[in-house]
Amino acid sequence: MIEGLSKKLTDIFKTISGKANISENNIRDALSEIKIALLEADVNLRVVRRFINRTTEEALGDKVLRDVSPGQQFIKIVHDSMVQLLGDTRQDLELKGPDTLSVILLMGLQGSGKTTTCAKLARRLKKSNRKPLMVAADLVRPAAVEQLCVLGEKAEVEVYREDTKDPVRVVKNALQYAKKNQFDTVLVDTSGRLQINQELMQELQKIKKTADPVESILVADAMTGQNAVDIAKDFNEQLGITGVILTKFDSDTRGGAAFSIKSITDKPIKFIGMGEKIDDLEPFYPDRIASRILGMGDVVSLVEKAQETMNLEEAEELQRKMENKTFTLEDYLDQYRRMTKMGSLESLLEMIPGAKGNIDPDAINKKEMKQEEAIILSMTIAERKNHRILSPSRRKRIAQGSGTSVYLVNRLLKKFEKTRLMMKKMTKNKGMQQKMMSQFGGFN
Ligand SMILES: Nc1nc2c(ncn2[C@@H]2O[C@H](COP(=O)(O)OP(=O)(O)O)[C@@H](O)[C@H]2O)c(=O)[nH]1
Ligand SMILES: [Mg+2]
Structure with a gap:
């Protein structure tokens, strides 16, 4: 979604936020680059002009030039003008009460x-x-x-x-x-x-x-x-x-x-x-x-989407399991199933800050997910609860039972271990971003 514009704006911001002091010329240069980026994104010319005029006026005021972190302040102004352009606030359907059609x-x-x-x-x-x-x-x-x-x-x-x-x-x-x-x-x-x-x-x-x-x-x-x-x-x-x-x-x-x-x-x-x-x-x-678009990620949407498929108690339970290292193969399977229920994986990835560019959506292979599901389903409950008991002979049995191969069983176990490890690391850091990331951590 809107990758080109997003990439260009992020680059422009990178340049300007790296500066300790910002001059009026820096701002004018950045804005003319933003103007080109918007036109290349096929935004209506009149709209672009209005946007640039408004943003210039704001950005050249004292707020930016005298701010302690002028780059951040400038980005905020561009962000706010952009929000205005997109329509300010969320507009829902306006329906009548349930008693009227x-x-x-x-x-x-x-x-x-x-x-x-x-x-x-x-x-x-x-x-x-x-x-x-x-x-x-x-x-x-x-x-x-x-x-x-x-x-x-x-x-x-x-x-x-x-x-x-x-x-x-x-x-x-x-x-x-x-x-x-x-x-x-x-x-x-x-x-x-x-x-x-x-x-x-x-x-x-x-x-x-x-x-x-x-x-x-x-x-x-x-x-x-x-x-x-x-x-x-x-x-x-x-x-x-x-x-x-x-x-x-x-x-x-x-x-x-x-x-x-x-x-x-x-x-x-x-x-x-x-x-x-x-x-x-x-x-x-x-x-x-x-x-x-400005590359800040969309944590709020993601959280809401996750909440639709997982209630708070379940999320806390998962968190607890991760902290106590009782996150099992069954939980892993459960996470996968929720992910597919949440809609297209690509659109989810886009909302995770930092995931864009770091996690390749093509790497999330649907066929692989199906295979992994089959493998876990071929395990006994005891095996799912404790993957350490999976001896070579058990792995062979599971491969046969799931119609896969020992290689694929081993690959899944490696991935599972990696996920556990990553989740452990991430749950140590508090903060919503990490919490959210941790639920999707199995994909790189
Ligand atoms: N990728 C994508 N395809 C869509 C979306 N909405 C509709 N389509 C596809 O666009 C095509 C035309 O949709 P349709 O509902 O039949 O259009 P209609 O002629 O206006 O009724 C279909 O192949 C849909 O699957 C969307 O949001 N994303
Ligand atoms: Mg139609």
């Missing part, structure tokens, strides 16, 4: 990720105890209804469908169905087109009138950069949107759309799509994204 309309061009995002959102709402219904109102693209139904099964959310070519009728009937069956949220998946055209806009206007949504969300592909911004502007002018979900943020190496949308449309980015899987949707936190 809330409709969320998802719109966008073909392939932007509407259907996938519809299911991701529905799943999220379901997890937060709402009762969502998805409506298949894309009747243009063949198989679109089927696609939503398949995703509906994954998300465990019901899909309303009808055999017709009239999306307005489907929406109308779906709303009645939802009211009758006590659903509290209706998500409408609409059809897109390759480009914005009259036909699409008219269709969406009619649907919007019938659906009377509380949220009209534009789903836009982050990888299309400034194009996504132009689309957001058009949709907002013609249909009125309440927010944007930027998809494929995991594959967006530049970041131009994320930086420009709020300034250009004055509508917030509410979520980002971080992968193809149903759980790969994250709330958009301007401050955390800015920190991630």
